[in-house]
Amino acid sequence: MKKLVTLKQISKELDISISTVSKAIRNHKEISLDTRKKVQAFAKLHNYRPNSIAVSLKNQRTKNIGVIIPEIVHHFFTTVIEGIEKVANSRGYNVIVCLSSESFEKEVVNMQTLVNGSIDGFLVSLSKGTQAKKDYHHLNEVMDQGMPLVMFDRVVDDIDCDKTIVDDTQAAFEAVSFLLETGCRKIALITTVDYVSVGKLRTEGYEKALQKQGIPIEPNLTIKIEDIENCEILINQLFDSQHFDGVFAVNEYFAVVAMKIAQKRGFKIPDDISFIGFTDGILSKCATPSLSSIAQHGTEMGEISAKMLIDRLEEKEDEFTHLTQIIKTTLVERESTKRLS
Amino acid sequence: MKKLVTLKQISKELDISISTVSKAIRNHKEISLDTRKKVQAFAKLHNYRPNSIAVSLKNQRTKNIGVIIPEIVHHFFTTVIEGIEKVANSRGYNVIVCLSSESFEKEVVNMQTLVNGSIDGFLVSLSKGTQAKKDYHHLNEVMDQGMPLVMFDRVVDDIDCDKTIVDDTQAAFEAVSFLLETGCRKIALITTVDYVSVGKLRTEGYEKALQKQGIPIEPNLTIKIEDIENCEILINQLFDSQHFDGVFAVNEYFAVVAMKIAQKRGFKIPDDISFIGFTDGILSKCATPSLSSIAQHGTEMGEISAKMLIDRLEEKEDEFTHLTQIIKTTLVERESTKRLS
């Protein structure tokens, strides 16, 4: 068990001053080629690596970025992380992931423990708790301290920072319009409670699409789900009380659950009822029938968010203007919808 | 934009020595109650938080743990991370996640960049690349430096460290035995290439179960998949060339893909063919028919792994004995298998 070697030890061993060693290792040209060679050889032999904590303290930057997400067991967030990791690593940053578990309190605690020097900047997607409470003081504090913050997906207008989002309203509009084009006339909406930003926006898109075609919005065709656990119950109630020939759901899970219920009740998909979900993940591909779905391109969202953050950290961005990047969505057609003739 | 306040600033502001401030803030009883109150009030007012980098450098411990996983877009690994996060956070640790993307090189680089002071210990699950190469020098180096290492799920015998695994062989044995009990006689196996440790172990369990019932092992009933991308092709070939009444797959994705293909070919599940998968995730629940599956309890694996690591970091564990914790699996029966009468 040989502990990591330090500059001090090398310096003593070779009887060269510590600062000369430091420079020699980094191949500073003001050090003679002789000593450089000697020091580098010794360093390599003993497998010297600069202690990153010391470097962080010295440089006042850690090369770590903090990511706060509501849940990790969501395929969408997973793909976002994948994208973040990819660009962060390629630019020499590590990723510290914290889960808020949809709780306001956990989100605050997580951010507070990271803000004290552990990271150089934040990437955050708000918890439901925070969105319900509308309390953003923790975000403001972080910004006040001059720490860059990029919000993604679940963002909020009240905070002035860089953001990466999908045009949820537009995407929902297109999905519902597609259902209408394929002949659906009564389209049910399975969404979340209103305080979840993306749920609300997608609901708006749904309504716009209907309005555009002059189809009245029937409140009874909409269900707003709070807890994922009891979504089956609510969806069953919807089937009990209403008739419809199309379903638009704000995530793939709701859509797939609804499809299973529909099939159990003897409906043919897509002949009797068509389905479109949001978040194109494995579930959409593997469902039977496979689910037409709006791809949010999470990986891309992660990549862009990380790039925005790191650019700002490295001051490649103007200090005061904040951008909002909008990721294009794609409607992926599969078996759960009729084909446009 | 007010930067974080430091001890030095407080000390200057209050005209008290820096060390007194430090002690006062931590409520050291050797400081008079008066100054303690005063300092603490000032600290709270200015929202003082000790700089964690400085503390890390001083204490030679970071309260960070590094997690290296092959992929994050796998439901199983996601649940493991969830478990790790849960216990890490509750014990005051942050989690730094790195993805090896199944590549040996990335795994090595990731570990090297974290080992230099960023973290106190490692939690790793090997990449396919590493398992194929059988090169574990990076793991040994970490151990040599005295940095605790816990391996989970994809482990290897050659490294002497704490481990958390599932009894893959036994679990596969039970799954296949179950298929046999429900009347299957020709059971196909969809597995990975042999160098993936868990794939190999599950294959062994499959063979044992057949042997126990005196059923000959037919090599043609087994397919070993390397790239997930072309699994459909291989599975289709299997259906083309063989007849069977049961399928055991080493993950839920293979199982679900196989079910879809079977249904397309007109087979009834489970009447004509029964299916069991490994890794009980959303896919198993949402498939049509829902898939009987072996639950690996990833969250629990994450929790236990993190606990082992942190216990060792905090020296609650004997220095030299290494444990291997085995997580019990559960066979979750769903619609893809016949019921035992």
Place this chain on the structure above:
DNA sequence: TTGAAAGCGCTAACAG
């Protein structure tokens, strides 16, 4: 009860 000083490992300005 308070404070000065050393030191964690490193970098960089400045002197020699």
Place this chain on the structure above:
DNA sequence: CTGTTAGCGCTTTCAA
């Protein structure tokens, strides 16, 4: 070309 020194923010002797 090399070395001395100071300092990043904090804790911890040890001395006053």
